[in-house]
Amino acid sequence: MAKKDKNTEEYKAKRKKRRKIVWSILGGFLAVILILVAVFGIRAAVHKKEPDGAWGSYKFDGGSKQFDLNLFPSLVVDKNADELKIMQIADPQIKFGSFTRDTKTMDLLDRAIKKEKPDICVVTGDLTLSVFSYDAFKYFCKFMEERKQPWTFVFGNHDSQFDCSKYTISEMLKSYKYCLFDCGPSDIHGHSNFLVNIFKGSKSAENLIYSLVCLDSGMYPDAENVALTDWVYDWIRQDQMDWYEWAVAGIKECNPNVQSSMFFHIPIKQFADMYYLHELECGRSVSDAVKAQLPNVTISDVKGVVRESDKEASEYVWGDEGYTVGIFYQGNAEGVTDHPDVFSYIKNSNCTKALFCGHDHVNNLKGYFDGIYLGYGLCCGYHTYPFFQNPLILKDKVLYNAKLWTDENGKQMEKGVTVIEVSLSESNYGALTVNDRQNSYYT
Numbered sequence: 001m002a003k004k005d006k007n008t009e010e011y012k013a014k015r016k017k018r019r020k021i022v023w024s025i026l027g028g029f030l031a032v033i034l035i036l037v038a039v040f041g042i043r044a045a046v047h048k049k050e051p052d053g054a055w056g057s058y059k060f061d062g063g064s065k066q067f068d069l070n071l072f073p074s075l076v077v078d079k080n081a082d083e084l085k086i087m088q089i090a091d092p093q094i095k096f097g098s099f100t101r102d103t104k105t106m107d108l109l110d111r112a113i114k115k116e117k118p119d120i121c122v123v124t125g126d127l128t129l130s131v132f133s134y135d136a137f138k139y140f141c142k143f144m145e146e147r148k149q150p151w152t153f154v155f156g157n158h159d160s161q162f163d164c165s166k167y168t169i170s171e172m173l174k175s176y177k178y179c180l181f182d183c184g185p186s187d188i189h190g191h192s193n194f195l196v197n198i199f200k201g202s203k204s205a206e207n208l209i210y211s212l213v214c215l216d217s218g219m220y221p222d223a224e225n226v227a228l229t230d231w232v233y234d235w236i237r238q239d240q241m242d243w244y245e246w247a248v249a250g251i252k253e254c255n256p257n258v259q260s261s262m263f264f265h266i267p268i269k270q271f272a273d274m275y276y277l278h279e280l281e282c283g284r285s286v287s288d289a290v291k292a293q294l295p296n297v298t299i300s301d302v303k304g305v306v307r308e309s310d311k312e313a314s315e316y317v318w319g320d321e322g323y324t325v326g327i328f329y330q331g332n333a334e335g336v337t338d339h340p341d342v343f344s345y346i347k348n349s350n351c352t353k354a355l356f357c358g359h360d361h362v363n364n365l366k367g368y369f370d371g372i373y374l375g376y377g378l379c380c381g382y383h384t385y386p387f388f389q390n391p392l393i394l395k396d397k398v399l400y401n402a403k404l405w406t407d408e409n410g411k412q413m414e415k416g417v418t419v420i421e422v423s424l425s426e427s428n429y430g431a432l433t434v435n436d437r438q439n440s441y442y443t
Helices: 009-047 102-116 133-146 166-174 238-254 270-281 342-349
Strands: 074-077 083-089 120-123 151-153 194-200 208-214 259-263 299-303 352-357 366-369 372-376 416-423 432-438
Touching: 083 102, 083 208, 102 133, 102 416, 120 208, 133 166, 151 208, 194 238, 208 238, 238 342, 259 416, 270 299, 270 366, 270 372, 342 352, 342 372, 352 416, 352 432, 372 432
Parallel strands: 074 194, 083 120, 120 151, 208 259, 259 352, 352 372
Antiparallel strands: 083 416, 194 208, 299 366, 366 372, 416 432
C-alpha cells in the first residue's frame, strides 16, 4: 500500500481540520468547566451571605431573656395519645438528588415514613455533603412537604461546608410549613439551638407533655494546625449549656415532671466510655491506659456495634491514649480547654433522659450509661461510605469498608433509620423503646 504524501495540500488540509476538531473539543470541555466554576462561584457568593453581626431569633443575654413557649417550634399530638414516635434520620448526606444513589436514600425514607407514621422526624445533621448543598436542602424539604411529615433538623459538620451558609439554610428551613426549626439565640455558639415542645390536645403550658432539645455541635476546631484529615471535630460550648439549663428550667415551670430527649450531630466521649465498659462486661480485653480513665458508672441494655475505622493512618490522632476506637467524639483536639461536660448537665437536669447523635456512619451503639440512654442513629445515606458497592482497586477503609458494616453476629448490615418510641401514659411516662430498622424491614 502506498504511503500518504504528508506534503500534499490535501493531507495538510485534513490534518488542520483534525486539529481544529481536537481543539474545539478541548475548548468546549474547558468552557463547560469554566461555566460550572463561574456558576458555583456566583451561587456560593449568594448563598454564603450572612447579615452583618450576630444573627438569630432572639438574644439569650446570658439567661436574662424571659422564657416563653412561643420562642420555640411546637407539635400538638392527639389528647389521647399514649406514645410519641420519633424517627431519627442520621446522615443522609444528599449529594445531587435525582439520578444518583440519593434516590435509594429517599426511597428508604419514603417507605419508612409510610410504614412508621412518625409524629416527627429528626435529622441529626449532615443532611447533605455536596457542592450543591442549597439544592440538596430544597430537594429534601420538598420531599417532606409532599408527605406532610413534621420534621426538625440540627446542623452537622458538613451541611454548610460548601456553597451555603448556616444563615441561608436556616432561612430556607423556616419557610417550610412542616419543618419545625429555629436557628436559636443570636448570642451563643451554633445556629440550631432550640426546643421542639410537644403538647397533648392543644398548645398550652398545662398540656406540655415532652420536649426535644436540639443543639448545634459545630464543625471543626478553628485552628491553623488542624486539617480535615486529622479526624478531630468541634464541640458544644459553655454558653450552649447555660442556654440548656435556662430552657429546661422554663419547661419545668410549665410541667415540673416533663421529660426530654436531646439531639445533636457529633457524639460525646461517654459513647466511648460505654463501649469500653461493655467490652469489659463481655470479658474482652481493654488496655490498662483505657481502664485507668473509665468512670465508675453502671451501664445496661447495651447493643449495637462500633465499626467506624479508627483512621490509624492519620498523621494526627489527638487525645486520650487508647480512645481511638472509632468513636469520633467532639472536642478531642489539641488545646481545647473550654469543653463543658455535656453529660453532667444532662444528668443534673433531671429532665433529659436520652441523647441521640449521628456522625460516625458505621456505628450504631446504644444503651443506658449512668441512667441516661445514649444512642447512635442508624445511617440512612447511600452516598456515605461504603461509597462503592464493589472494591475495584480501592482498599481504602473509608471509601470501601463494606466488610466492617456488620452486626454483632457478623451479618451484613443495611442502611436504615432509628425509631424512638416514648411512652406518654401516666403509668409508664418517659419509657423508651429504641429500634434500628434496616432497609429490608420496609420492603
